[in-house]
Amino acid sequence: MAKADFEIPELKEYPEIPPVQPGATAGLKSFVAKPEMQDALGFPGELVDGWQEKAIEHMGELLGKYRSLQVFLDSCVKCGACTDKCHYYLGTSDPKNMPVARQDLLRKVYRRYFTFAGKYFPKLVGATDLNKEVLDDWYSYFHQCSQCRRCSVFCPYGIDTAEISMAAREIMDRIGLGQKYCNEIIGKVYKIGNNLGLPGPALEDTLEGLEEDVFDETGVEVKYPLDKKGADVLLVTPSADFFAEPHVDGLIGYGKVFHEAGIDWTLSTTASEAANFGMFIGSYENMRKISMRIREAALELGVKRIIFGECGHAWRVAYSFLNTLAGPWDFLDKNYPMPQHILEFTWGEIQKGTLNIDKSLNDDMVVTFHDSCNVARASRMGDEPGGQFTIPRNVIKAVCNNFVDMDPDTTHEKTFCCGGGGGLLTDDLMEIRVKGAKPRMEALRNVIEEHGVTNMAAICAICKAQFTKVLPYYGLGMDMIVSVHQLVSNAVILTGQQTEEDESKEDDAA
Amino acid sequence: MSFLTVTFAALYYAATVLLVVGLARRIRLYWKTPAPLKIPTTPAPTSTGGVVMRMFREVVFFESLFKSTKWTWLFGWLFHLGLFAVLFRHLRYFQEPVWAPVVWVSPLFKYLAFAMIIGLLGLLARRLFVDRVRYISAPSDFLMLFLLIGIGATGALTTFVTHTDVVAVKSFFRHLMTFNFDTMPNVPTDPLMVAHLGLVVVLMIVFPISKLLHAPGVFFSPTRNQVDNPREQRHIADWARKLEQ
Numbered sequence: 013m014a015k016a017d018f019e020i021p022e023l024k025e026y027p028e029i030p031p032v033q034p035g036a037t038a039g040l041k042s043f044v045a046k047p048e049m050q051d052a053l054g055f056p057g058e059l060v061d062g063w064q065e066k067a068i069e070h071m072g073e074l075l076g077k078y079r080s081l082q083v084f085l086d087s088c089v090k091c092g093a094c095t096d097k098c099h100y101y102l103g104t105s106d107p108k109n110m111p112v113a114r115q116d117l118l119r120k121v122y123r124r125y126f127t128f129a130g131k132y133f134p135k136l137v138g139a140t141d142l143n144k145e146v147l148d149d150w151y152s153y154f155h156q157c158s159q160c161r162r163c164s165v166f167c168p169y170g171i172d173t174a175e176i177s178m179a180a181r182e183i184m185d186r187i188g189l190g191q192k193y194c195n196e197i198i199g200k201v202y203k204i205g206n207n208l209g210l211p212g213p214a215l216e217d218t219l220e221g222l223e224e225d226v227f228d229e230t231g232v233e234v235k236y237p238l239d240k241k242g243a244d245v246l247l248v249t250p251s252a253d254f255f256a257e258p259h260v261d262g263l264i265g266y267g268k269v270f271h272e273a274g275i276d277w278t279l280s281t282t283a284s285e286a287a288n289f290g291m292f293i294g295s296y297e298n299m300r301k302i303s304m305r306i307r308e309a310a311l312e313l314g315v316k317r318i319i320f321g322e323c324g325h326a327w328r329v330a331y332s333f334l335n336t337l338a339g340p341w342d343f344l345d346k347n348y349p350m351p352q353h354i355l356e357f358t359w360g361e362i363q364k365g366t367l368n369i370d371k372s373l374n375d376d377m378v379v380t381f382h383d384s385c386n387v388a389r390a391s392r393m394g395d396e397p398g399g400q401f402t403i404p405r406n407v408i409k410a411v412c413n414n415f416v417d418m419d420p421d422t423t424h425e426k427t428f429c430c431g432g433g434g435g436l437l438t439d440d441l442m443e444i445r446v447k448g449a450k451p452r453m454e455a456l457r458n459v460i461e462e463h464g465v466t467n468m469a470a471i472c473a474i475c476k477a478q479f480t481k482v483l484p485y486y487g488l489g490m491d492m493i494v495s496v497h498q499l500v501s502n503a504v505i506l507t508g509q510q511t512e513e514d515e516s517k518e519d520d521a522a
Numbered sequence: 523m524s525f526l527t528v529t530f531a532a533l534y535y536a537a538t539v540l541l542v543v544g545l546a547r548r549i550r551l552y553w554k555t556p557a558p559l560k561i562p563t564t565p566a567p568t569s570t571g572g573v574v575m576r577m578f579r580e581v582v583f584f585e586s587l588f589k590s591t592k593w594t595w596l597f598g599w600l601f602h603l604g605l606f607a608v609l610f611r612h613l614r615y616f617q618e619p620v621w622a623p624v625v626w627v628s629p630l631f632k633y634l635a636f637a638m639i640i641g642l643l644g645l646l647a648r649r650l651f652v653d654r655v656r657y658i659s660a661p662s663d664f665l666m667l668f669l670l671i672g673i674g675a676t677g678a679l680t681t682f683v684t685h686t687d688v689v690a691v692k693s694f695f696r697h698l699m700t701f702n703f704d705t706m707p708n709v710p711t712d713p714l715m716v717a718h719l720g721l722v723v724v725l726m727i728v729f730p731i732s733k734l735l736h737a738p739g740v741f742f743s744p745t746r747n748q749v750d751n752p753r754e755q756r757h758i759a760d761w762a763r764k765l766e767q
């Protein structure tokens with residue numbers, strides 16, 4: 013088990029709702045952004061003079077721009093239905109990690125400055141002035157929310173705490189109190205083109221390496237092209253896919269599927285990142301600016317289609333926002349949805365029968381699937397509502413013989429966050445990441461014990477990175493986590509590939 | 523006219539103005555505030571018809587709450603069911619002639635006052651005894667429950683135990699509604715009815731400045747009222763369009 017200087021939650025057979033322990037994680041703060049990181053995004057370098065008034069002013073501006081914020085701050089009846097739905101509350105017992113209490117950190121200030129009741133009867137309605145203490149709480153607890161939207165599924169008015177966290181982070185950024193992790197990364201995207209700061213030549217090297225690996229393994233020349241003008245498809249994928257395990261095995265898989273489908277595709281140096289941390293910090297402007305890179309790359313390369321790789325929040329931005337932020341996409345081929353998810357593409361090819369699949373190549377695994385929150389609750393795949401659940405499972409089942417789902421209270425739209433989403437995937441927040449993973453770990457451990465599950469597949473770079481880090485804290489192997497396209501890659505037999513396939517071919521005409 | 527009658531007349535006029543103007547302004551605000559991004563909680567309907575159905579299930583059955591906690595759902599739903607049944611029955615104090623369906627259901631619906639009160643007591647118990655819900659409760663959250671329990675209890679006691687001069691009450695409100703002050707009768711002075719009418723004034727005044735805004739709010743919630751079609755249709759707010767120039 014990995015060592016930690018905090019207590020690792022004990023996994024129970026049946027999930028328990030812990031009693032409240034006020035202040036349990038109040039002191040858990042991620043590093044504050046340095047002035048130069050703030051500058052790069054157009055935010056003040058440090059806490060500005062008169063930050064109280066400025067914060068209230070920005071709050072007022074956001075209230076006028078976002079109906080969600082205005083309606084959500086007014087409508088909560090404190091029914092408590094959401095109080096036991098957040099993985100961070102379940103893992104930490106800190107009541108301010110209950111979604112409604114997290115919202116209340118902002119709502120009590122909203123009431124004080126923007127509502128009649130709060131102006132004249134603050135005590136009665138729990139309104140408070142914005143002071144340093146409140147700001148401290150904001151910084152702590154709005155960076156202990158992964159914006160996973162699980163609470164919004166269960167709230168009778170659909171109040172989405174993610175919207176509130178985004179607004180709070182935007183206000184804090186604008187008064188000079190940004191978070192290092194998110195803001196530093198956005199700076200890298202602007203400067204270099206991706207979150208990891210991988211420059212063009214490094215990408216080229218990596219991709220050549222992949223081509224060699226695949227050739228050594230299969231004897232087939234599968235291409236992983238970069239900046240290829242005139243290609244049909246632009247693939248936009250999270251930069252972790254270029255080197256981290258198990259992400260890169262997914263990228264290998266995308267390439268194999270494109271190869272078999274006979275698709276002329278390319279990656280782009282300037283849009284070598286699907287992630288869009290502008291969403292995490294609630295900044296429309298930054299989210300838009302990051303999205304525009306994809307439009308520019310698509311225009312420059314002259315592609316006809318855009319396909320996104322496995323990444324949760326990137327898919328949310330792509331599916332739900334890209335048309336708004338960087339559209340209209342009238343220069344692309346109308347026959348394909350814009351944008352498309354790699355799983356939609358692969359599932360289409362599987363249905364068409366373009367892929368030669370030997371499921372038994374994955375027989376060493378019993379696989380379960382982790383629904384990523386942003387895919388599950390903030391986007392879709394395919395034409396039907398719920399396609400985001402069926403398509404990944406269909407693909408997994410088409411390439412694996414052994415698939416088991418986890419407890420239905422922890423999958424589909426009720427899925428639990430991995431614990432590292434929403435801008436929390438940083439070492440300075442390791443404690444909250446480990447604790448927040450508890451509900452998922454519980455469900456996973458149950459299927460391990462009951463069904464002998466060996467691997468958990470995911471379709472999100474953050475989930476994959478988070479689980480790789482966190483599984484060992486719970487005594488589980490970090491290599492349990494696999495990419496869905498890694499499973500595809502394992503099972504696809506390329507045209508012309510030399511294998512002992514001949515016997516196994518008949519097994520899976522399906 | 524008695525002092526009480528004049529006071530109530532003045533209070534009801536004032537409360538009605540505050541309620542109507544307050545609510546109208548709030549609804550206008552929700553209406554006018556743009557929703558710049560598509561944020562329905564998915565899986566979400568892909569057509570307007572689907573959204574209407576989703577909203578119907580939320581408003582009538584509290585679908586999400588049902589998924590969430592059965593006890594809160596049970597008490598909450600009983601309370602609202604009772605509330606709307608009672609309010610429907612109350613139409614007979616304001617209509618002349620009374621709408622036929624109101625007459626038909628009146629004898630039956632009066633028992634739903636108990637559903638309302640039991641629901642409210644259940645919600646109160648939850649607020650008191652579940653540590654998480656107690657933690658998030660402000661004094662106003664308790665007061666709101668006390669207010670409604672007060673209205674329900676005074677009403678039910680009048681209906682089932684002490685009785686009041688319903689004809690006089692109705693006549694008083696009809697006169698108020700038609701701005702006819704000449705033949706206005708006095709409101710009954712039995713303490714229960716006075717308390718009932720007094721508490722209702724308070725409810726009307728606090729409605730547009732409290733969490734009771736959840737009633738209009740639910741219809742404006744973007745996570746529930748948006749169609750899931752962002753790939754098919756571009757969805758852009760005016761302030762966001764300006765960034766494109």
Ligand code: HEM
Pocket residue numbers: 089090091168580581582584587594597598599601602605645649663666667670734736737738740
């Ligand atoms: C469109 C109409 C309405 C809908 C869909 C609706 C829905 C809900 C729901 C789902 C809850 C949460 C569950 C619960 O605690 O009961 C709730 C709570 C509440 N509603 Fe409504 N409501 C509506 C109208 C009203 C009206 C007209 C009133 C008041 C006269 C009201 C008073 C309350 C109160 C006081 C609570 C909080 C109960 C508590 O303290 O737990 N609602 N409503």
Ligand code: HEM
Pocket residue numbers: 605608611612615631632635638670673674675676677678679680681682685686688691695718722725
């Ligand atoms: C101006 C508004 C109102 C008037 C004039 C009014 C008047 C009355 C009267 C005269 C009764 C007694 C009926 C009888 O003895 O048969 C009554 C009962 C009752 N009232 Fe009201 N009321 C008003 C508003 C409300 C509101 C807003 C509520 C709920 C929040 C409420 C809840 C009740 C209940 C639960 C009963 C007992 C059950 C029933 O008779 O239906 N009333 N009301």
Ligand code: SF4
Pocket residue numbers: 087088089090091092093094095111112166167168169170171
């Ligand atoms: S479920 Fe919704 S209305 Fe109920 S307490 Fe939570 S945020 Fe408020």
Ligand code: SF4
Pocket residue numbers: 097098099100109110111114156157158159160161162163164172173174429
């Ligand atoms: S969005 Fe997710 S992390 Fe944030 S409060 Fe809701 S359930 Fe918790």
